[in-house]
Amino acid sequence: MQKRLAEFLAQFGFRTDAGLVDAWTWRAGFGFLTVLLIILTTIWRLVEPYAYRELTPQSSLIDWRTLATFVYLLFYSLGVIFIGISLYNLSAKRLRARGLPTGLAGLVPLGVLFSGAAHWLQPRVSENLSHWYVVGVDALLVGAVVWTVLELGFREPRALTPVEPRV
Numbered sequence: 001m002q003k004r005l006a007e008f009l010a011q012f013g014f015r016t017d018a019g020l021v022d023a024w025t026w027r028a029g030f031g032f033l034t035v036l037l038i039i040l041t042t043i044w045r046l047v048e049p050y051a052y053r054e055l056t057p058q059s060s061l062i063d064w065r066t067l068a069t070f071v072y073l074l075f076y077s078l079g080v081i082f083i084g085i086s087l088y089n090l091s092a093k094r095l096r097a098r099g100l101p102t103g104l105a106g107l108v109p110l111g112v113l114f115s116g117a118a119h120w121l122q123p124r125v126s127e128n129l130s131h132w133y134v135v136g137v138d139a140l141l142v143g144a145v146v147w148t149v150l151e152l153g154f155r156e157p158r159a160l161t162p163v164e165p166r167v
Contacts, residue, residue: 014029014089016089017088017096019093019096023153027149027153029090030087030091030149033086033090036079037080040083043072047069050065050066051069053066084112085109091105092105098151108141108145111140111141111144111145114137114140
């Protein structure tokens, strides 16, 4: 099984939504992308405090820690978009194998982007946007993730053609 995943990754199996994958390959790819996103987000959370800097007459024009933080933010945002596209492609392959519409593959990436946007926006406009809005968006994301994992990671493919009875 690890050999199959290694071959899948060596071919860069997330670059297109064409083809079919089995449940094990989808789980392994989903896990790989999730761990990658968690690592990148953890690094961002560690360096994020350096993004905020007061400009005073005593401070220098360029703070190298702040500059490095924003350079990481640039690569982090590109990585998040790339992971979202890869997850869509991987899920579309599995949905096609299950006989379901491939448009459903965008539920989790879109939910993650909405959740991230809600978490970013709410503290900045807390007088206009309730905390319960963020909780609601997160609940929808959890529901989408649970459905996607159960449907694509553990259910068997549907028969795409009717099964003829044996005589």
